[in-house]
Amino acid sequence: xxxxxxxxxxxxxxxxxxxxxxxxxxxxxxxxxxxxxxxxxxxxxxxxxxxxxxxxxxxxxxxxxxxxxxxxxxxxxxxxxxxxxxxxxxxxxxxxxxxxxxxxxxxxxxxxxxxxxxxxxxxxxxxxxxxxxxxxxxxxxxxxxxxxxxxxxxxxxxxxxxxxxxxxxxxxxxxxxxxxxxxxxxxxxxxxxxxxxxxxxxxxxxxxxxxxxxxxxxxxxxxxxxxxxxxxxxxxxxxxxxxxxxxxxxxxxxxxxxxxxxxxxxxxxxxxxxxxxxxxxxxxxxxxxxxxxxxxxxxxxxxxxxxxxxxxxxxxxxxxxxxxxxxxxxxxxxxxx
Amino acid sequence: xxxxxxxxxxxxxxxxxxxxxxxxxxxxxxxxxxxxxxxxxxxxxxxxxxxxxxxxxxxxxxxxxxxxxxxxxxxxxxxxxxxxxxxxxxxxxxxxxxxxxxxxxxxxxxxxxxxxxxxxxxxxxxxxxxxxxxxxxxxxxxxxxxxxxxxxxxxxxxxxxxxxxxxxxxxxxxxxxxxxxxxxxxxxxxxxxxxxxxxxxxxxxxxxxxxxxxxxxxxxxxxxxxxxxxxxxxxxxxxxxxxxxxxxx
Numbered sequence: 001x002x003x004x005x006x007x008x009x010x011x012x013x014x015x016x017x018x019x020x021x022x023x024x025x026x027x028x029x030x031x032x033x034x035x036x037x038x039x040x041x042x043x044x045x046x047x048x049x050x051x052x053x054x055x056x057x058x059x060x061x062x063x064x065x066x067x068x069x070x071x072x073x074x075x076x077x078x079x080x081x082x083x084x085x086x087x088x089x090x091x092x093x094x095x096x097x098x099x100x101x102x103x104x105x106x107x108x109x110x111x112x113x114x115x116x117x118x119x120x121x122x123x124x125x126x127x128x129x130x131x132x133x134x135x136x137x138x139x140x141x142x143x144x145x146x147x148x149x150x151x152x153x154x155x156x157x158x159x160x161x162x163x164x165x166x167x168x169x170x171x172x173x174x175x176x177x178x179x180x181x182x183x184x185x186x187x188x189x190x191x192x193x194x195x196x197x198x199x200x201x202x203x204x205x206x207x208x209x210x211x212x213x214x215x216x217x218x219x220x221x222x223x224x225x226x227x228x229x230x231x232x233x234x235x236x237x238x239x240x241x242x243x244x245x246x247x248x249x250x251x252x253x254x255x256x257x258x259x260x261x262x263x264x265x266x267x268x269x270x271x272x273x274x275x276x277x278x279x280x281x282x283x284x285x286x287x288x289x290x291x292x293x294x295x296x297x298x299x300x301x302x303x304x305x306x307x308x309x310x311x312x313x314x315x316x317x318x319x320x321x322x323x324x325x326x327x328x329x330x331x332x333x334x335x336x337x
Numbered sequence: 338x339x340x341x342x343x344x345x346x347x348x349x350x351x352x353x354x355x356x357x358x359x360x361x362x363x364x365x366x367x368x369x370x371x372x373x374x375x376x377x378x379x380x381x382x383x384x385x386x387x388x389x390x391x392x393x394x395x396x397x398x399x400x401x402x403x404x405x406x407x408x409x410x411x412x413x414x415x416x417x418x419x420x421x422x423x424x425x426x427x428x429x430x431x432x433x434x435x436x437x438x439x440x441x442x443x444x445x446x447x448x449x450x451x452x453x454x455x456x457x458x459x460x461x462x463x464x465x466x467x468x469x470x471x472x473x474x475x476x477x478x479x480x481x482x483x484x485x486x487x488x489x490x491x492x493x494x495x496x497x498x499x500x501x502x503x504x505x506x507x508x509x510x511x512x513x514x515x516x517x518x519x520x521x522x523x524x525x526x527x528x529x530x531x532x533x534x535x536x537x538x539x540x541x542x543x544x545x546x547x548x549x550x551x552x553x554x555x556x557x558x559x560x561x562x563x564x565x566x567x568x569x570x571x572x573x574x575x576x577x578x579x580x581x582x583x584x585x586x
Contacts, residue, residue, distance in 0.1 A: 202456045204446050207435075211443055214432030221430035222444030223415050281434035 024275050024290050027323065031294060035301040042304055046180045054251065056296035057165065057185035058083070060289065061244035062263055063270040064196055065115075065237035067288045070271050071200075071213045072233055073280025074122070074130035079241045079267055080260035081141035082114040086245035088145040090161070091154035091255025100160035107249070108242040114141055115238020119231035130234075138264070146257055155254035164188055165250020185247055189289075192243070197285040209233060213280030269316065270295055273323040294319065343370045344406070345506050345538055346391070346422070351400035353386055360386040361562045363400070368507065373529065373539040375553035375570075379582050383562040384542045388509050391540075392424045393417040421506035425496045425513060433485030437477060438466035440484050441499045469502050473528060490521025497528055507538045514548050526551050546575045560584045 035043045042048055062079045069076045086107035094103045114137070121133040167184030200206035208229050211219045219226050241260075248259060274291025276283030295316060302312050346368050353361040361383045368374050378384045389395045391402065393411030401408050404420045411417050414424065431440050439446070442462050448455040466480040475494045477487070484492060493513055500508045513529070514522045529539055529552045543549055549556055550570065557567040558581035566581045580586065 204448065204455070204457060207439065207446060207457060208444070211432045211435060211439075214434035215430070217426075217428060218430040218432045218440070218443065221414070221424070221426060223418065224444050281432065 022286075023326070024273070024287055024294075024323070027326070028290050028294055028297070031297055031301070035297065035304075039301070039304050043301065048300065048304070050181070050183050050186070052293075052296050052300045053186045053189065054183050055300065056292050057183075057189060058244040058247040058251070059263065059266055059270070059296070060189050060292045061192065061240045061247065062260075062267040063274075063288050063292050064193065064285070065240035065244075066264065066267040067271045067274075067276055067283060067285070068196070068200070068209060068233050069130070069237050070268075070276045070278065071209055071280060071283055072230060073213045073216075073278070074230070074233070075134065075268070075278075076115075076118060076234065076237050077131065077134040077264050078114070078118060078137040078141055079237065079244075080263035081138045081145070082111050082238050082241040083244045083248065083260040083263065084257070085114060085141045085145040086110040086242040087249055087255045087259050088149045088154070090245060090249050091157075092148060094157050094161060095154055100158050103157070103161050104164075104246060107245040108239060111242020111245065112235050112239040115235040115241070116231060118238065119234030122234065123227040123230055149255065149257070151257050153254050153256040157249055157253055161246075162250035162253060165247040166253075167250070185250075188243075188247070192240070193285055193289055200285060205229065205232065210281055213282070215281075266295065269320050272320055275323075275327060291323075294323075341370045344368070345370050345404065347403040347406075348387075348391065349401050349403065351387065351390055351397045351402075353383075353390055353395060354398045359562055361390070361397075364559065364562070364564055366391075366557065368538050368540060370506070370538055371533050371536045372555065373533055373541065373553045375549040375556040376540060376542045376559065377544070377549065377556060377578060377582050378559035378565075379584075381561075382559040382582075384559055385511065386562075387559065388424065388511060388540070388542060391417070392422060392509060418503070418505075421504065423500035423503075423505040423508050425493075425500050425508060425510040427511040427515065431484045431492060431496055431499070434483065436481045436483055437470075437487075437495055438462045438480035440495060441466045441469065441480075441502050443499075445503065466498075466502070470498055473498055473501070473531060475528070488521065489517050490524050493517060493521070493525050494528055497525070497532070501532060501537060505537065507540070508532065509540045509542075511542050512544065513541060514543065514545060522548070546578060549578065550575065558582060 062083065066076050066079055089110045090103055090107040093106050118130070118134055118137055121127055121137070122130050125133070127133040164184055168181040169184060169187065171180055171182055172178055200209065208219060208224050211222070211224065212226055212229060216226055244260070249255065270291035271283065271288055272291070273294055274283065274287030274289070276287060298315060298319065299312055302315065344367050346366070348364065348366040351361055351364045352359070364383070364387055376384050376387070386395065390397050393414045393416050396411070402411065403409070409416070409420060432443065435443070439462060442465070447458045447461040447465070449458040463480050470477065470480065475498055477491060484495060487495065497508070497510070497513070513525055517525065526548060529541070532539055541548065541553065553570050555567070555569055556573065556578055558565045558578065560581070561584070565584070566586060
């Protein structure tokens with residue numbers, strides 16, 4: 001009797017880590033099912049699905065960047081501004097007639113540099129919390145972006161520059177119709193998320209990022225150069241925001257002053273919905289992807305049903321609270337054995 | 338006594354000043370292979386400062402350290418680790434969100450090559466940590482278990498396992514039993530005894546006479562930053578050692 005009971009409990013305990021990792025997927029599938037039921041004609045159509053992916057393409061880059069920062073128990077409020085500044089630099093370089101490969105590489109370098117400034121500020125200037133440094137640079141970077149562009153939109157980029165954000169991969173050779181193409185940005189999301197997953201889970205630096213989030217003193221005692229890793233993390237976050245700028249340049253065909261306004265909050269929300277913890281050391285790349293998808297699908301679904309954007313705000317806020325509450329319940333479950 | 342006569346660490350005339358404050362003045366220490374030395378003293382006697390000097394976290398203002406008879410200048414804890422000295426910190430210095438194995442190898446993870454990439458070798462981490470835990474008779478469900486799921490005693494055991502995973506010759510433990518439930522204290526003391534049998538020297542800083550008298554071979558007392566008294570354990574008593582802590586001989 002007892003062994004049977006034990007076995008049952010063992011199976012229960014063994015499923016907890018999986019629920020821990022993949023539980024949030026259930027919420028995503030549930031939302032997809034509900035929206036498919038409400039909008040059976042449109043929601044899962046090729047056109048709409050690719051649309052969702054195109055819409056989340058640049059947000060997913062910001063969210064992934066903010067995620068690795070959150071893993072170290074930090075925060076980056078400046079990603080929206082980094083993206084805007086990188087976009088403006090891209091637009092100015094393009095306007096100046098630089099070759100397309102320079103126009104493509106420049107926002108990425110710009111983003112990484114901005115991130116490095118954040119990282120160095122937090123470590124060398126010993127800011128009491130990353131919140132303060134990145135709150136400062138939120139204003140500094142956006143202000144700089146407006147200064148260099150004069151605060152007006154700069155439009156019109158070449159085909160090569162727009163490829164990542166607007167490119168299409170033809171699938172007619174698979175027997176699909178011409179309208180059923182694969183956006184380049186979908187491939188980009190897949191590649192970047194895979195690389196980040198591999199980096200975080202299969203390299204020493206990635207493991208150290210989680211260790212710093214778990215206990216920075218332990219990391220230091222283990223001989224890990226915590227400050228160096230933090231600078232790398234914030235630089236990577238900035239680099240991803242630069243990627244976001246490149247994608248947005250392709251989608252919008254314009255550098256505009258309001259680009260990425262409040263985008264840092266969406267990015268943080270996606271991480272939190274996806275199960276990352278503000279206390280650091282917790283969360284998965286898959287979780288971030290699901291978090292971004294949940295927000296994207298919610299917006300898309302509500303648009304399809306013609307719900308006002310004011311309601312969208314209310315609902316996204318509610319989802320954040322519900323997702324974290326589910327997490328709290330799960331933790332209760334995990335410790336009650 | 339099972340230890341040999343080989344002196345593995347000697348500190349000669351160590352002084353440490355922080356501005357005008359004298360934390361340590363002319364402190365000496367020797368420890369032999371496989372020996373367990375208890376260091377006692379009141380709060381502020383300089384125990385922790387002294388241990389930080391030994392581990393390379395602080396540089397001594399005066400005096401020198403000799404590892405296996407060679408004078409060494411330590412620039413960081415990495416240097417002392419390379420000489421075979423490991424510290425077990427009072428706050429344990431473990432990352433709760435990582436599994437046991439990854440904590441043991443934190444900062445020194447084995448990797449395997451995939452083309453030009455160096456990837457973590459999880460299989461090796463698991464195998465090596467389980468073998469090491471077996472050697473120390475530390476029993477956990479699996480090396481994949483997260484440290485935050487362990488009890489205080491198990492965590493202390495993992496911290497000690499971590500300190501001894503890389504052929505260390507000397508382990509310094511700062512209050513290894515202070516945060517533990519009474520029934521777990523015995524397990525940690527057993528672990529210290531098995532380290533001694535393996536020829537590892539141990540320095541224990543502790544307030545608990547029970548611990549000192551259960552595992553140490555020798556005890557030394559610091560008082561106001563100086564050597565106050567020292568004795569073979571068999572030639573002293575609890576009351577005498579408690580007297581030393583309070584500055585009475």
